[in-house]
Amino acid sequence: MTRDFKIKIENVVASTQIGENIDLNKIAREIPDADYKPKQFPGLVLRTKEPKAAALIFRSGKVVCTGSKSVEDARRVVKQIVKIVGSLGIPVIEEPEVKVQNIVASADLGTDLNLNAIAIGLGLENVEYEPEQFPGLVYRLRDPRVVVLIFGSGKMVVTGGKTPDDARRAVEKIAEELESLGLL
Amino acid sequence: RLRKWQRRIRISNATERNLAFALSELDRMASALGLPKSVRETAAVIYRKAIEKNLIRGRSIEGVVAAALYAACRQAGVPRTLDEIAQYSRVDRKEIGRTYRFIARELGLKLMPTSPADYVPRFCAALGLSGEVQRKAIEIIKKAEERELTSGRGPTGVAAAAIYIASILCGERRTQREVAEVAGVTEVTIRNRYKELAEKLGIDIIL
DNA sequence: AGCTTACTTTGGAAAGC
DNA sequence: GCTTTAAAAAGTAAGCT
Numbered sequence: 001m002t003r004d005f006k007i008k009i010e011n012v013v014a015s016t017q018i019g020e021n022i023d024l025n026k027i028a029r030e031i032p033d034a035d036y037k038p039k040q041f042p043g044l045v046l047r048t049k050e051p052k053a054a055a056l057i058f059r060s061g062k063v064v065c066t067g068s069k070s071v072e073d074a075r076r077v078v079k080q081i082v083k084i085v086g087s088l089g090i091p092v093i094e095e096p097e098v099k100v101q102n103i104v105a106s107a108d109l110g111t112d113l114n115l116n117a118i119a120i121g122l123g124l125e126n127v128e129y130e131p132e133q134f135p136g137l138v139y140r141l142r143d144p145r146v147v148v149l150i151f152g153s154g155k156m157v158v159t160g161g162k163t164p165d166d167a168r169r170a171v172e173k174i175a176e177e178l179e180s181l182g183l184l
Numbered sequence: 185r186l187r188k189w190q191r192r193i194r195i196s197n198a199t200e201r202n203l204a205f206a207l208s209e210l211d212r213m214a215s216a217l218g219l220p221k222s223v224r225e226t227a228a229v230i231y232r233k234a235i236e237k238n239l240i241r242g243r244s245i246e247g248v249v250a251a252a253l254y255a256a257c258r259q260a261g262v263p264r265t266l267d268e269i270a271q272y273s274r275v276d277r278k279e280i281g282r283t284y285r286f287i288a289r290e291l292g293l294k295l296m297p298t299s300p301a302d303y304v305p306r307f308c309a310a311l312g313l314s315g316e317v318q319r320k321a322i323e324i325i326k327k328a329e330e331r332e333l334t335s336g337r338g339p340t341g342v343a344a345a346a347i348y349i350a351s352i353l354c355g356e357r358r359t360q361r362e363v364a365e366v367a368g369v370t371e372v373t374i375r376n377r378y379k380e381l382a383e384k385l386g387i388d389i390i391l
Numbered sequence: 392a393g394c395t396t397a398c399t400t401t402g403g404a405a406a407g408c
Numbered sequence: 409g410c411t412t413t414a415a416a417a418a419g420t421a422a423g424c425t
Contacts, residue, residue, distance in 0.1 A: 011415040015404045041412045042406040054413050056405060064404050067414040102403040106416045115335040116296065124294040131297050132265060133281055134400045135336030135418045147401050149417060152335030157417050160402040242409085278399090336418060373420060375392090 003110075005171045009164060010157075011067060011104040014074040016096040018082050019061035023090060027057065030088050046081060053077045057085070063096075071100055071164070102160060105167035109154040109175060111184060118150065121181040139174070146170045202245060206231055209249045216272040217264055219257065227256035234287050243283055247275040251283035255293055262306070263298045265340060267368060300334065300343035301325045303367070307347055310366040311358050320350035327385055337377065341369045345377030352389055 024044045028036035035045040043056035043064070053067035055077060063081060068074040075098050086092040115137045119129045128138040136149035136157070144166040149157040156174070158167040178184040207228060214224040230252040234240060240248055250273040257264045266284075270277040288295060301322045308318045324346040328334050334342050344367035351358045360371045360378075367374075382389055 008416085010417095011413095013403055013414075035412090037412090043412065045413070047413095052414095056413060058405055060406075062405055064413075066404090066412095069415090099404090104402075104415055112332060113335060114332045116329070119296065124296070125289070125292065128285060128289075128400095129297055130281070130285070130400095131334075131336055131419085132338055132340070135420090136400065138401070140401095149401060151417055152332070153418075155417055157401070157415090159416090162403095338419065341420080370421060372392090372422095376419090 003175065005110075005175065006108045007105055007168055007171055008107070009069055009103060009105050009167070011102075012065075012069070012071055012074045012100060013102040013104075014065045014068070014071070014078070014098050014100045016063050016065070016078055016098045017061050017093065018057075018063050018078070018085060018096050019090065019092045022057065022059055022061050022085070024057065024059055026090070027085065027088060031084070046084065048077050048080050051077055055081045057081065061093075064101075065098075071103075074098065074100065100162055103162065103164060103167060104157065104159045105161075105164070107156050107158060107167070107171045109156065109178070109184060111154045113150065113152055113154050113178075114183065115150070115152055118178065118181075118183055121183055122177065141170055141173065144169050144173075148174060150174070203232075203235070206245050206249050209246060210253060213250065213253055213269070213272045217253075217268065219253075219262070219264075220260075223253075223256050223260050223262065226259060227252045230255055230287070230291065230293070233291050237290060239287050239290050243286075244275060246273060247279050247283045248287065249273075250275050250280045251287055254280060254284050255288060255295065258295050258298055259293070261302050263302050263339075265368060298339045299325070299329070300339045300346065303340055303343040304347060307343060307363070307366050311347070311351070311362060313347070313351055313356055313358065314354065317347065317350045317354045317356055320354055321346040324349060324381060324385065324387070328381055331384060333380060333384055338369065338373070340367045341373045341377050342381075343367060344369050344374045345381055348374055348378050349381060349387060349389060352391075353387070 024036055027044055028034050043058050046055045051068055051073040053065060056064040065074050065077050068077055078098050082092050115129055119127050136151050139148045139150055144161055146158050146160040146166055148170055158170045161167050210227055234248055250269050254269045266277045266281050270280055304318050304321050344363045348363045360374045364371045364374050
């Protein structure tokens with residue numbers, strides 16, 4: 001029984017450092033589509049089209065990249081940011097070390113679920129399910145250390161992991177738990 | 185030492201002052217919400233337990249009071265929505281919800297999500313509907329829960345739709361607008377829920 | 392009655408208030 | 409705690425035709 005949970009990485013958040021004492025005002029001046037509102041937020045926002053993502057650049061040289069659909073794409077985006085900033089005559093680190101901070105993935109168990117029964121089965125003390133506020137049941141796993149949002153449709157969202165495998169393991173673990181509880 | 189003694193007095197004064205404020209706030213809100221004394225007492229017990237476990241740190245007394253009231257209503261089977269609670273609190277719905285989740289977790293209050301059926305008596309009373317309609321609405325809700333048509337749906341929306349259907353089946357029809365008003369949901373939500381219930385439970389609603 | 396846009400929840404980093 | 413970024417899930421809400 002090879003199940004296809006249709007696991008798909010939807011967003012990768014990564015951080016890195018491309019330099020020091022970066023002149024954000026200069027970047028904002030030279031790059032028309034850059035968003036920089038220091039009064040509102042200290043980071044400058046730069047968006048890339050391919051891969052489609054957004055990067056937050058700080059004066060310290062630290063960079064946060066969000067929106068990529070894969071870890072590799074996140075690295076590609078960082079390289080583009082380095083190239084752009086470097087082309088402005090600003091000293092940059094050519095190949096900075098990129099650290100993945102969070103991976104958001106979606107998956108599908110393929111069947112409708114009874115969230116009330118699942119809340120009891122997994123233990124009310126391990127789960128948060130308040131349909132008045134949000135339709136998804138919130139399940140926090142300790143291993144892998146991720147948070148999963150489980151919906152009545154059987155679809156879910158896994159977030160908080162650092163690797164694609166964290167998401168994969170979380171989905172399989174939940175599928176096993178629900179199955180052993182006879183709720184899948 | 186005298187200093188130590190005076191310090192204790194100061195602390196106990198502040199503690200008592202805060203407790204008195206919390207309890208008066210609890211009474212004020214409970215009265216405004218028309219809640220019975222038993223619910224106020226349950227909320228007071230929850231509040232005191234929260235204090236004993238220092239769960240107030242970083243939170244406002246009013247927020248904890250509101251969350252305790254929200255929890256007490258659910259525990260008593262006479263739920264109030266977070267919006268209703270927030271209507272009479274200085275704290276907003278989002279914060280009350282967070283505080284509720286926190287104290288429920290820390291105090292080990294194992295509460296299942298509110299069943300739409302718990303809202304039926306109050307909503308029907310507000311609409312001047314008979315016990316027969318209430319019975320039918322609850323019957324519809326029970327079937328909906330068995331058929332798993334309520335997962336992830338707002339309890340008030342499901343309750344409103346069931347009451348809307350029941351009022352028609354019992355010949356005491358109320359408009360979607362009237363039901364939406366007392367349930368605190370939009371007519372669109374009642375429409376979506378009632379269509380789903382009527383279709384999947386095979387209920388014919390001839391207008 | 393639709394359609395569109397938008398807000399609810401989750402996680403994480405960044406610098407500063 | 410907040411601010412900003414991105415994206416998914418599903419329910420509810422609000423504005424417009």
